[in-house]
Amino acid sequence: MSTAVTPVVLGLLSLGPRSGYEIKATVDRSTRFFWAASYGQIYPELRRLEGEGLIEGEDAPNGARARRLYRLTPAGREALEAWLRSEGRLTIELRDESLLRIFFADALPHDDALELLETRKRIFEEVLARLHEIDALPGEDPPFVDLVLRWGIAYTEWEAQWCAEQLQRLGPSTTPA
Amino acid sequence: MSTAVTPVVLGLLSLGPRSGYEIKATVDRSTRFFWAASYGQIYPELRRLEGEGLIEGEDAPNGARARRLYRLTPAGREALEAWLRSEGRLTIELRDESLLRIFFADALPHDDALELLETRKRIFEEVLARLHEIDALPGEDPPFVDLVLRWGIAYTEWEAQWCAEQLQRLGPSTTPA
DNA sequence: TAGTGCATGTAATGCGTTACATGATTTC
DNA sequence: GAAATCATGTAACGCATTACATGCACTA
Numbered sequence: 500m501s502t503a504v505t506p507v508v509l510g511l512l513s514l515g516p517r518s519g520y521e522i523k524a525t526v527d528r529s530t531r532f533f534w535a536a537s538y539g540q541i542y543p544e545l546r547r548l549e550g551e552g553l554i555e556g557e558d559a560p561n562g563a564r565a566r567r568l569y570r571l572t573p574a575g576r577e578a579l580e581a582w583l584r585s586e587g588r589l590t591i592e593l594r595d596e597s598l599l600r601i602f603f604a605d606a607l608p609h610d611d612a613l614e615l616l617e618t619r620k621r622i623f624e625e626v627l628a629r630l631h632e633i634d635a636l637p638g639e640d641p642p643f644v645d646l647v648l649r650w651g652i653a654y655t656e657w658e659a660q661w662c663a664e665q666l667q668r669l670g671p672s673t674t675p676a
Numbered sequence: 677m678s679t680a681v682t683p684v685v686l687g688l689l690s691l692g693p694r695s696g697y698e699i700k701a702t703v704d705r706s707t708r709f710f711w712a713a714s715y716g717q718i719y720p721e722l723r724r725l726e727g728e729g730l731i732e733g734e735d736a737p738n739g740a741r742a743r744r745l746y747r748l749t750p751a752g753r754e755a756l757e758a759w760l761r762s763e764g765r766l767t768i769e770l771r772d773e774s775l776l777r778i779f780f781a782d783a784l785p786h787d788d789a790l791e792l793l794e795t796r797k798r799i800f801e802e803v804l805a806r807l808h809e810i811d812a813l814p815g816e817d818p819p820f821v822d823l824v825l826r827w828g829i830a831y832t833e834w835e836a837q838w839c840a841e842q843l844q845r846l847g848p849s850t851t852p853a
Numbered sequence: 854t855a856g857t858g859c860a861t862g863t864a865a866t867g868c869g870t871t872a873c874a875t876g877a878t879t880t881c
Numbered sequence: 882g883a884a885a886t887c888a889t890g891t892a893a894c895g896c897a898t899t900a901c902a903t904g905c906a907c908t909a
Contacts, residue, residue: 503896510780520860530779533772537898542862564905566860576783583784583792589773589799595710596766598827602707603687604820606753607760612820615760622766643781643789650775650838657834661827680868697888714870719890741877743888 504540505548509571509579512554514641516570519545528633529644532651545569553578597622613669620662627655681717682725686748686756689731691818693747696722705810706821709828722746730755774799790846797839804832 507530511522519542526536548554553575559568571579597619604612630652640648684707688699696719703713725731730752736745748756774796781789807829817825 506776506780510776510783513780513783518860519862524859530776533770533775535769535771535897538862539864539898540896561859562906564860579780579783583777583780584788589777589795590771591774591799592712592771593710594712594767594769597768598710598824599683599687599707600760600766601820601827602824603683603690603756603760605818606687606690606756611761618766622768641782643778646842647775647779650778653838654834657831661830665823695888696890701887712869715890716870716892717868738887739878741888 502540502544503534504536504544506579506582507534507536508541508544508548509553509575509582512569512571513576513579514644516568518559518566518568520566528636529648548575609669613666616662616666616669620659620666623655623659623662627652627659630655679717679721680711681713681721683756683759684711684713685718685721685725686730686752686759689746689748690753690756691821693745695736695743695745697743705813706825725752786846790843793839793843793846797836797843800832800836800839804829804836807832 507526508522511517511525517525519538522541522545523536523538526534526541530536545554545556549556549569552572554569555572556567556569558566560566597615600615601612601619604615607615630648634648634652684703685699688694688702694702696715699718699722700713700715703711703718707713722731722733726733726746729749731746732749733744733746735743737743774792777792778789778796781792784792807825811825811829
């Protein structure tokens with residue numbers, strides 16, 4: 500499980516055979532919210548994993564358009580399960596520029612500082628809208644895939660709610676007429 | 677505001693003069709939860725900012741131990757305020773391996789999948805303990821610095837709570853005697 | 854026929870961490 | 882006298898994104 504993309508590739512292939520392009524597309528509407536991956540990582544990784552026998556590729560062109568479908572091998576499934584069960588510290592990292600601004604908001608007049616909370620609220624409301632769109636997409640998801648989507652929605656709602664509460668608490672900003 | 681460390685350095689110096697070492701130490705018990713910074717970024721950045729006139733350094737050795745204190749210049753304060761008010765997309769990125777595992781947990785037997793939720797819960801409970809320690813540290817924080825600490829505690833509690841609820845919902849795991 | 858989506862791939866770039874080097878001071 | 886902490890700094894490395902190159906297929 501050497502690189503950070505390895506689990507995403509193995510995991511998505513555990514849900515069914517896919518091409519590199521489809522892996523990227525799936526990442527973009529699912530894991531990218533908490534685990535991003537780019538073409539520059541995916542394609543080299545697919546070849547590496549094939550070389551190691553964890554996945555196998557099969558040419559499946561659409562007409563004259565080249566396309567290569569990958570599927571998990573039994574060894575690949577074992578590697579995925581081993582990763583899911585492995586011990587050791589899990590990376591959980593956040594990089595949140597909005598929060599950083601709020602952290603330093605004492606450098607601003609009070610109303611401008613509240614504006615930062617307003618902005619944060621708006622950001623999460625926009626994310627929430629996008630998550631609802633994804634949720635409305637047809638097709639069943641496996642239970643835990645769905646659970647993580649629920650998490651995304653609940654978390655995003657919590658963030659927006661938190662901002663709303665703080666805005667309330669810190670006094671209605673002196674809105675001009 | 678060219679690099680990612682710039683706002684942290686300017687922001688922390690807006691709270692009072694500090695050395696590079698102290699900036700790193702402050703980051704490690706405050707912003708690192710949502711905005712990390714390493715020596716490899718901080719020291720070069722301090723010199724760059726001094727060259728640009730946004731901060732100024734003053735030698736303030738402790739005995740024979742070299743030490744250089746930096747403080748914000750008026751231009752630096754303006755740059756900080758400009759950044760706080762600037763428009764454009766804010767980076768908000770999450771990298772959460774625990775969530776990634778839960779996302780792919782359908783590959784495991786149900787009880788092992790629940791184990792992943794248990795692990796996530798424990799992780800956030802540990803973070804919460806560390807945040808409470810930081811909270812108990814003596815000294816007043818500026819209002820918005822404190823607000824972000826409150827956010828950290830509330831958010832972490834929410835995460836642990838969410839795990840607890842899902843564990844409840846998905847059935848008590850068949851705990852062996 | 855022009856634009857968008859499907860499909861694969863890589864080179865360059867930038868960014869940030871890790872690890873190391875050095876040395877003084879305080880604490881046990 | 883050893884270990885931890887204060888203090889500054891950089892080189893190497895790895896990782897991930899960005900941008901580009903290429904070409905087919907479908908649709909408006």
